[in-house]
Amino acid sequence: MPEWKLEIRARLAALRLDPTRETEIVEELSQHLDDRYADLRAGGLDDAAARAAALEELSEPGMLERELRAVTQRGAPSLALGGGSRRRPLEALWLDIRYSLRTFRSHPTFALVAILTFALGIGACTLIFSAVQGVIRRPLPYTNPEQLVVFWGSAPEKGLPEVSAPLGLYSQYREHMRTMSALAAYSGSGMTLTGVGDPERIDGAIVSLDFFRVFKERMLRGRPFVPGEDVRNAPPVVVLSHSLWQRKFAGDTSIVGRAIQLNSRPTTVVGVMPPGFDFPNRSELWMPVVVDPTDFNCWCYDMIGRMRPGIRPPDVAREMAS
Numbered sequence: 001m002p003e004w005k006l007e008i009r010a011r012l013a014a015l016r017l018d019p020t021r022e023t024e025i026v027e028e029l030s031q032h033l034d035d036r037y038a039d040l041r042a043g044g045l046d047d048a049a050a051r052a053a054a055l056e057e058l059s060e061p062g063m064l065e066r067e068l069r070a071v072t073q074r075g076a077p078s079l080a081l082g083g084g085s086r087r088r089p090l091e092a093l094w095l096d097i098r099y100s101l102r103t104f105r106s107h108p109t110f111a112l113v114a115i116l117t118f119a120l121g122i123g124a125c126t127l128i129f130s131a132v133q134g135v136i137r138r139p140l141p142y143t144n145p146e147q148l149v150v151f152w153g154s155a156p157e158k159g160l161p162e163v164s165a166p167l168g169l170y171s172q173y174r175e176h177m178r179t180m181s182a183l184a185a186y187s188g189s190g191m192t193l194t195g196v197g198d199p200e201r202i203d204g205a206i207v208s209l210d211f212f213r214v215f216k217e218r219m220l221r222g223r224p225f226v227p228g229e230d231v232r233n234a235p236p237v238v239v240l241s242h243s244l245w246q247r248k249f250a251g252d253t254s255i256v257g258r259a260i261q262l263n264s265r266p267t268t269v270v271g272v273m274p275p276g277f278d279f280p281n282r283s284e285l286w287m288p289v290v291v292d293p294t295d296f297n298c299w300c301y302d303m304i305g306r307m308r309p310g311i312r313p314p315d316v317a318r319e320m321a322s
Contacts, residue, residue: 002033002037002047002051002054004029004030004033004034004054004055005026005030007055008025008026008029008030008033009022009026012025012026031105032057033054033055033057034105035105036053036054036057037050037051037054040053040054141276141277142215142216142217143215143216143217144216144306147181147306147307147308147309147311148214148215148304148305148306148307149304149305149306149307149313149316150302150303150304150305151165151173151302151303151304151305151320152164152165152302152303153165153169153299163299164187164299164300164301164302165185165299165301165302165303166295166296166297166298166299166300166301167185167289167291167292167293167295167298167301168292168293168294168295168296169296170183170185170208170291170301170303171291171292171293172293173303173320174208174210177305177316177319177320178308178319179307179308179311179315179316179319180305180306180307180308180311180316181306181307181308182210182213182214182305182306183210183214183303183304183305183306184207184208184209184210184211184213184214184303184304184305185207185208185289185291185301185302185303186205186206186207186208186211186280186289186301186302186303186304187205187206187289187300187301187302188203188204188205188280188281188283189204189205189206189287190202190203190204191204191262191263191285191287192262192263192264193248193260193261193262194261194264195260195261196248196249196260196261197248200248202244202284202285203281203282203283203284204283204284204285204286204287205280205281205283205285205286205287206286206287206288206289207225207286207287207288207289208230208288208289208291209224209225209226209227209229209230209288211224211225211286212224212225212239213306214304214305214306215277215279215306216306217273217274217277218274219239219271219272219273219274220242220271220272220273220274220275221253221255221256221271221272222239222256222257222269222270222271222272223270223271224239224270224271225237225239225270225288229270229288230288230289230290230291231290232290234288235268236262236265236266236267236268236287237267237268237269237270237287237288238260238262238267238268238269238270238285238286238287239269239270239271239272239273239285239286239287240255240269240271240272240273240284240285241272241273241277241278241283241284241285242272242273242274242275242276242277243275243278243284244284244285245272255269255272256269256270256271256272257269257270262285262287267287280302289301
C-alpha cells in the first residue's frame with residue numbers, strides 16, 4: 001500500500017494546524033486514500049494509475065475542508081439542546097462510524113481484540129440477566145408463591161451460618177405454630193430404579209405428609225400420601241414426577257396402584273405429579289418419611305411452609321422465637 005502521509009502533510013503545511021489535529025486529519029485522509037487505492041486496484045488499474053487517481057482526490061475542491069470539519073466535530077463539545085440542524089447528529093455519527101471502521105481496518109489486531117472484548121462483555125451481561133430473570137425475577141411456579149417460606153437454623157459455635165433441622169424440631173413446629181397453614185420437612189435422597197430397562201439412579205426426596213399440601217399441587221393422577229404411610233414398617237409407596245412417568249413408563253395410564261422396584265423393594269405408585277413440578281433439586285420421585293418426634297440426632301432435613309393469608313415472614317419469625 002502506498003505511503004500517503006508525507007504528501008498529505010505537505011498539503012496541510014500552509015494551514016499551520018495544531019499538531020494533534022493535523023495528525024488526526026493525516027490519519028483520516030491516509031485511510032481514505034488507502035480505501036480509494038484498493039478500490040481502484042480492484043477495478044483493474046495498475047499501481048501507478050491507481051496511486052495517481054487516489055492522489056487526485058486531495059486536489060478535489062472541499063476535500064480538506066470536509067476533513068477539517070469532521071475532525072472538529074469529533075472533538076467539539078455536544079450541541080446545546082434545541083440548537084443546530086437536525087441532521088448534524090446523524091452526520092457526526094456517520095463520520096464517527098466511518099473513522100472507526102477505517103481505524104479497525106488499519107489496525108486489524110486492535111480491531112479483533114476490541115470485537116472480542118465487546119462479544120465477551122455482551123455475552124456475560126446476557127448470561128447474568130438470564131440468570132437473574134430465571135432465578136430472582138420470575139415468580140415461583142406454585143400457587144400463591146408469596147405465601148411460601150423456608151426455615152433454617154444456625155450453629156455459630158461450629159462456624160455454620162445455616163444448618164438443617166432434625167425431625168423432632170420439625171414435629172414441634174408443626175404441632176404448635178399457628179401462623180402456618182401447612183409445614184413440611186424434606187431431604188434429598190437418591191434411589192435406584194430397576195425392572196424397567198437398565199437400572200438407573202433417580203434423584204428423589206423423602207418428605208413429610210404435608211409436603212404436597214404446602215405447594216397446593218393437585219395430582220395429575222392418583223393421590224398424595226395419607227396418614228399411615230409414614231409409620232415404621234408401612235408398605236413403601238411413591239409419587240412419580242411427570243417426567244419420570246413419561247421417560248421410564250411411557251405415560252402408562254395404569255401406573256397408579258402398580259408396584260415398581262426401588263432399591264430392590266416393591267414400591268406401590270400412589271400418584272403422578274403434573275408437568276414441571278420437581279422440588280427439591282429436580283426430584284423425580286417422592287417417598288414418605290417416618291417422623292419421630294423424639295429424633296434430634298440427624299440435623300439433615302429442610303423445612304418449607306405456607307403462611308396463612310395475611311401473615312408475613314416477620315410474624316412467623318416472632319412465633320418461632322417464642
